[in-house]
Amino acid sequence: MAARRVPLVLLACGSFNPITNQHMRLFELARDHMHSTGQYQVVGGIVSPVSDSYGKQGLVLAKHRVAMAELALQSSNWVTVDEWESQQPDWTETVVTMRYHYRRILKEYERSVGMHNNSNLSPQLKLLCGADFLDTFKIPGLWRDDHVEELVGHFGLVCVSRGELQPERAVHESDLLSYRRHNIFHVREWVKNETSATEVRRALRRGLSVKYLLPDSVIEYIHQHNLYTEDSEMRNKSAVLRPLVKQAQEP
Amino acid sequence: MEGHSITKVVLLACGSFNPITNMHMRMFELARDHLEDTGQYKVVRGIISPVGDAYKKKGLIEACHRLEMTRLATESSDWVMVDSWESLQPEWVETAKVVRHHYEELLASEQNIDDVDTIKYAKKRRIEENHHKDRDELQLMLLCGADVLESFGIPNMWKQEDIAEIVGRHGLVCITRSNSDPHKFIHQSDLLWKYRKNIHIVREWVTNDISATHVRRSLRRGQSVRYLLADSVIHYIKEHGLYSSESEQKNADVVLAPLQRYTGASSS
Numbered sequence: 001m002a003a004r005r006v007p008l009v010l011l012a013c014g015s016f017n018p019i020t021n022q023h024m025r026l027f028e029l030a031r032d033h034m035h036s037t038g039q040y041q042v043v044g045g046i047v048s049p050v051s052d053s054y055g056k057q058g059l060v061l062a063k064h065r066v067a068m069a070e071l072a073l074q075s076s077n078w079v080t081v082d083e084w085e086s087q088q089p090d091w092t093e094t095v096v097t098m099r100y101h102y103r104r105i106l107k108e109y110e111r112s113v114g115m116h117n118n119s120n121l122s123p124q125l126k127l128l129c130g131a132d133f134l135d136t137f138k139i140p141g142l143w144r145d146d147h148v149e150e151l152v153g154h155f156g157l158v159c160v161s162r163g164e165l166q167p168e169r170a171v172h173e174s175d176l177l178s179y180r181r182h183n184i185f186h187v188r189e190w191v192k193n194e195t196s197a198t199e200v201r202r203a204l205r206r207g208l209s210v211k212y213l214l215p216d217s218v219i220e221y222i223h224q225h226n227l228y229t230e231d232s233e234m235r236n237k238s239a240v241l242r243p244l245v246k247q248a249q250e251p
Numbered sequence: 252m253e254g255h256s257i258t259k260v261v262l263l264a265c266g267s268f269n270p271i272t273n274m275h276m277r278m279f280e281l282a283r284d285h286l287e288d289t290g291q292y293k294v295v296r297g298i299i300s301p302v303g304d305a306y307k308k309k310g311l312i313e314a315c316h317r318l319e320m321t322r323l324a325t326e327s328s329d330w331v332m333v334d335s336w337e338s339l340q341p342e343w344v345e346t347a348k349v350v351r352h353h354y355e356e357l358l359a360s361e362q363n364i365d366d367v368d369t370i371k372y373a374k375k376r377r378i379e380e381n382h383h384k385d386r387d388e389l390q391l392m393l394l395c396g397a398d399v400l401e402s403f404g405i406p407n408m409w410k411q412e413d414i415a416e417i418v419g420r421h422g423l424v425c426i427t428r429s430n431s432d433p434h435k436f437i438h439q440s441d442l443l444w445k446y447r448k449n450i451h452i453v454r455e456w457v458t459n460d461i462s463a464t465h466v467r468r469s470l471r472r473g474q475s476v477r478y479l480l481a482d483s484v485i486h487y488i489k490e491h492g493l494y495s496s497e498s499e500q501k502n503a504d505v506v507l508a509p510l511q512r513y514t515g516a517s518s519s
Contacts, residue, residue: 021273021478021479022478024477024478025477025478025479028475028477028478029475031475032474032475075482190465191460191461191462191465191479192458192459192460193458193459193460193461194457194458194459195457195459196457199456199457208284209280209281209283209284211276211277211280211328212273212274212276212277212280213273213277213459216327
């Protein structure tokens with residue numbers, strides 16, 4: 001008899017500026033990987049675009065980024081977009097977003113499955129990210145230590161390596177991450193694919209084709225609303241990323 | 252006449268397309284952007300010509316499937332289309348012959364070459380008085396990856412006169428993949444160097460290495476290939492149960508058609 005698997009939901013936070021096929025690949029790769037461990041059953045995926053107050057250079061309005069993600073995910077039967085984070089008045093720490101979604105998932109799960117006291121079957125939520133994400137833990141002021149601990153220790157990461165980046169090295173070089181390495185799942189993307197939202201925006205600014213890098217419906221939306229121009233890339237140019245400001249102010 | 256004229260270009264891609272991936276489609280987009288950026292060309296059509304079964308490449312599934320998948324993948328494109336001529340030939344056809352065939356079809360075409368959404372098969376009609384004019388104004392270029400360019404150096408893979416015809420009389424648009432130096436390869440070949448003006452190298456700054464080999468491997472292992480190929484193609488593959496360990500063993504002991512043909516000729 002096969003062992004029962006832990007129901008798992010994958011949450012991806014990010015700019016999604018714009019969402020690309022590569023973002024959606026992350027979910028597919030992560031799902032395959034977590035299934036192959038024999039311990040998990042991936043039951044859902046959530047794309048959570050960051051709010052405008054993040055202050056990243058070139059970030060277009062959240063309403064557009066959410067709309068584009070919706071179009072991109074229309075054909076997916078397991079990944080959805082969630083606007084909660086993008087609608088919060090201020091930038092929301094990743095951990096706070098995770099706590100919100102986890103509460104929601106748990107409630108839904110308890111409602112549908114009834115009272116199950118078997119803790120092994122309790123659903124889990126893990127953060128889905130690219131290998132470059134692990135490197136951001138090193139940036140001073142960007143993350144609170146207790147948040148990293150909760151993120152990696154309590155929730156867990158599913159980290160997809162892209163191109164040449166070595167996520168194992170980032171884990172090795174951080175005591176905190178090393179300590180929690182059993183809760184960081186590494187997924188190798190064998191297909192070298194450096195398509196990034198940055199490159200897509202660059203191509204769009206230059207009037208070059210981005211067909212087959214993102215869904216046609218998203219490309220059409222971008223052209224309809226004239227997103228991603230030289231002007232849009234200059235937005236927030238001199239601004240400081242909101243997390244750096246917010247967390248510096250905290251006692 | 253004042254001013255420079257813009258040459259109309261049709262891009263032709265030959266290959267297994269086993270199966271066709273987003274990377275194949277990207278090649279057309281990259282090539283078009285590159286050529287039009289020079290200000291000298293206007294790319295009016297793209298043709299995908301899947302190779303015939305007689306090519307005998309390992310893992311090559313039936314042409315009828317590869318054709319249909321390519322047709323599905325090009326549905327969303329308003330300028331790239333699939334052509335079945337090569338795949339319908341009983342024997343393997345040298346690329347130079349495929350190029351020649353398509354070039355002659357284009358020249359003889361009655362329709363305005365800009366009418367991309369209508370006719371796929373040109374009516375043959377001799378336009379002798381316009382022949383020279385058309386040759387300057389319309390060019391057919393072979394679109395390929397750097398691996399094809401480098402295959403020019405593999406013994407018995409290509410006839411020298413065929414390479415000369417393709418790059419000399421027509422043109423080559425070569426999309427570089429990650430680990431290759433096409434300029435060096437051209438430099439080291441007298442033949443290619445002679446026609447270097449007709450060889451357009453397109454740097455793929457953003458590596459997008461979705462190889463069909465990888466896709467087939469993932470399919471065999473039940474792994475997701477979503478977002479690497481068109482959804483309609485994935486659906487077709489699942490519907491017809493294509494790409495298994497069995498299908499990958501096809502032609503495993505057979506010699507590739509070009510090698511068979513040329514080795515035979517050179518030994519006589």
